[in-house]
Amino acid sequence: MSVAVRVIPCLDVDAGRVVKGVNFENLRDAGDPVELADRYDRQGADELTFLDVTASSADRETTYDVVGRTAEQVFIPLTVGGGVRTVGDVDRLLRAGADKVGINTGAIARPQVIAEIADRFGSQVLVLSADVRRSQRGNFEVTTHGGLKSTGLDAIEWCSRAAQLGVGEILLNSMDADGTKAGFDLELIGAVRAEVDVPIVASGGAGRVEDFVAAVEAGADAVLAASVFHFGELTVGQVKDALRAAGREVR
């Protein structure tokens, strides 16, 4: 028996509400985060990911509050990302009730912070969130600011380096596929799988249950989606049924 494929609903939180857009734009309201977290727990979600997409520090306080209230009633792992730049930011989120913390722009700005966080809290607490877009040069490139700014970093090299520095998992977001419901970027998943041995969470593009199966076949250890769950198009249970039917272990 091996570890079960994890199915992870993602809650993008802005000012205390869950929002979701297409290609990270046109955000629309998708509900109360604590209510949604409870619903997904009851559907059998294996973990929950909160991405704080707020800009202001006041709204960030609201996100800490949301995480804390969720941790009070949901007894599955919670990953929280958004605005993490220092060891102190990680400490704060863990104290608020997070089990794992996602880092993105903060690690691009100063890669050494990965090693600092891993030394203090262990690799298993740290998730590299990589927002990846296909570049005009034909490679996969790391972007920031919701895909708007290019960094010039090759995504495969960046994921490898981050794993060496000490991240315990990679949340691989395809900015091209995000919100399209046209399926995960399987080529991207396969390319990262070939180079890194930490778990990979596939993100961006989920539309049908078959998409989740394909992402796992491409090398993902976990599959993440937002809008298909928020708007009731799919349940966590339906995704697990499809994975089970394809011969994958699920909880």
Place this chain on the structure above:
Amino acid sequence: MKKVVVFDYGSGNVRSVVRMLERVGADVTLTADHDAALAADGLYVPGVGAFHACMTGLLAAGGREVIAERIAGDRPVLGVCVGFQVLFDGSTEPTTVQPPPPGLGHFVGVVDRLQAPVVPHMGWSTVHPPDGSALLAGVEDERFYFVHSYAAAQLLASRVAGRPLVTTAEHGAPFVAAVEDGPLVGTQFHPEKSGDAGAQLIANWLRRL
């Protein structure tokens, strides 16, 4: 109502631990106070992060003496994740802590890196409890949440009661997922993050305090 102290030595997702214990009906205190830790019906030793960093924190808080005194008095102790690993002789995990402290040595064996294509072992796995496991009664077939890169490949012996019940799991190769030996119990997985199955396991422990 059973009194449980969660030993607060600077490591661990203590908020989740406290909430889970409250969920199953314990009277929980988060503290490193020795008198409270010795007086409680049960002592819960959390642990998240690197082995030697946790061990250093545990020693500084006087955890070695508290745990040893409870075991000597047949008073229940539950160690979770790295709080379980520190009960062994030591760990091969790389560290900047010099000299690297050995473990508490209640369980004979060494914590070593998992040998598997994907590490950390992160997610929900089944476990294989032996007959007579009180800890896993009713949840023998459930999955529990693991997140670790190191584990004891085997328990060679126990220096506690000497009749250890060993639950195994696999990630690449078999490893020790839980041990029950008299008052000392430990799990490599996180019952406090294992949903209803974890709640049942904690309730099983609480019932025997």
